[in-house]
Each structure stands twice: as C-alpha cells, then as structure tokens.
Amino acid sequence: MKRLNAPHHWMLHKMGGIYAPRPSEGPHKIAECLPLTLIVRNRLHLARDMREAGMVIRQKNIAVDGKPRMDEGYPAGFMDVLTVAKTNKNYRIMYDTKGRFQLLPIKAEEAQYKLLKIKAITTGEKGIFYGHTHDGRNIRFLDVSIQTSDTIKFNLKTGEVSEVAKFETNALAQVTAGKNCGRIGKIAAVTKYDGSHTMVQLVDSEGQKFITRQDNVFVLGKEKSLVSIPSANGVRANITKNRELRLKSLEKQHKQE
Numbered sequence: 491m492k493r494l495n496a497p498h499h500w501m502l503h504k505m506g507g508i509y510a511p512r513p514s515e516g517p518h519k520i521a522e523c524l525p526l527t528l529i530v531r532n533r534l535h536l537a538r539d540m541r542e543a544g545m546v547i548r549q550k551n552i553a554v555d556g557k558p559r560m561d562e563g564y565p566a567g568f569m570d571v572l573t574v575a576k577t578n579k580n581y582r583i584m585y586d587t588k589g590r591f592q593l594l595p596i597k598a599e600e601a602q603y604k605l606l607k608i609k610a611i612t613t614g615e616k617g618i619f620y621g622h623t624h625d626g627r628n629i630r631f632l633d634v635s636i637q638t639s640d641t642i643k644f645n646l647k648t649g650e651v652s653e654v655a656k657f658e659t660n661a662l663a664q665v666t667a668g669k670n671c672g673r674i675g676k677i678a679a680v681t682k683y684d685g686s687h688t689m690v691q692l693v694d695s696e697g698q699k700f701i702t703r704q705d706n707v708f709v710l711g712k713e714k715s716l717v718s719i720p721s722a723n724g725v726r727a728n729i730t731k732n733r734e735l736r737l738k739s740l741e742k743q744h745k746q747e
Contacts, residue, residue: 558575689702
C-alpha cells in the first residue's frame, strides 16, 4: 500500500517512506483498522522500525481481545482490547474527537470485556437467533429483545452477554464514521426518511448539536458509558479552544527549555 493512500487516522508522515503496511484480512475494514505493526512502533513505541515490531509481535507479546496475535498486519479496530504481555498493560482502541484512533489505557478488570454493536440479526436452524457484530463475531442464542443498532457488553473470557444498551433516545453514543467521527453525545431524536438514510441527532455535554447517520452511531450506555472514554468526553473543541490549547502547550515547552 502506498503511504499517501493510507487512511488519515494512521497519522503517517508523508516523508517517512513510499509504502505503508497493508492490513491483513480480518474483523475490520482497511479504512476502519490499524495494523499491529503501526501500533507497536508508532503508538506504543516498543520498536524502532518494522523489523523490530515484527519480532515483538511474532514472540506473542501482543494480545487482541485476550488472544495473542502473531500476524504483523492483523487489523485492530474500534473497541478492541490490546494487552502487552511483558508489561501487563491494557489498552482499548477508541476514537478521539478528530476521528483518529487513540489507545486508551484501562485497568485489568475493564480489559475482560468489550462493547459490540449488533449490525444484523439472522435466524438459523431450529429457530436459533444469530447476532452479527461490528467486529465480525457471530453470537448464538441472542435474546429476542435485542435489535439491530443495539450494543451488548461481551465478556471476552466466557463469551457471555452481561448487559444490553438499547438504541433509543437519551442513550449515550459515539459517532464512528463521517465528519463527526469521535464525538460523544446523547441521542436526542431519530428521523426516518423514505428511500434514504435514517438520521440521528445527538447533543454533547456542552449542548452542541450534531447529526449523523444511524449506521455511524455506536451506543455506549443508557446514561453513562459502560467503558472508559477519553478525557475530552467526546466534546470537539472549536477554533478558539484549539488555539488556547496550543498556546498553553507552547508555554509549557518554553518553560521546560
């Protein structure tokens, strides 16, 4: 894959080379994933180059959702839990307010589960319901009350569903695609259009309203999020706030010098 064609949320410098690692086939799409080699080298800083990153991965030091992965191009995506074996540190892949992947440090207790969005529901043999999730899982014996766009709390060790967050008004949700990707807010209204997409209006903690498609909405919980969220709480800063934050960071750099 050419580096210039890589997704922007990989945050690769265009002068860093000609090519970028191509993700392998897996649970997430190319535009919605981050290869393990880039995570080890660019995000966790456990390697200086791709060769060292490959050695770290092949030695089973990186586990995704509790399973060691030896594929250097394994596609890790939204809500996946990363565990570094030798440091015993856990991370959850989330979106920041600018739609870029962020490794959020989490505790060992929280690393035992993840949230899954139900993309589709089918009926198999003997009337058994199957739930197809956003990360490619097929969950059998799904409860009848669970519908598409709902979110389930999935235990990675036992494979059980412990809690369900319904897609409904006043539910806390995050946008996972589009120009509002990464923003978090409560669902205010759902509008259905004949022959078009169903649009969802959300309101963040500061009262800012934004609209996106229903397919881009990932429910995090009823009133509070079932998992830890970034420190910004999904509130996107405007131009003036971004300027103030940059000035503060520059002042800290000058004081350190």
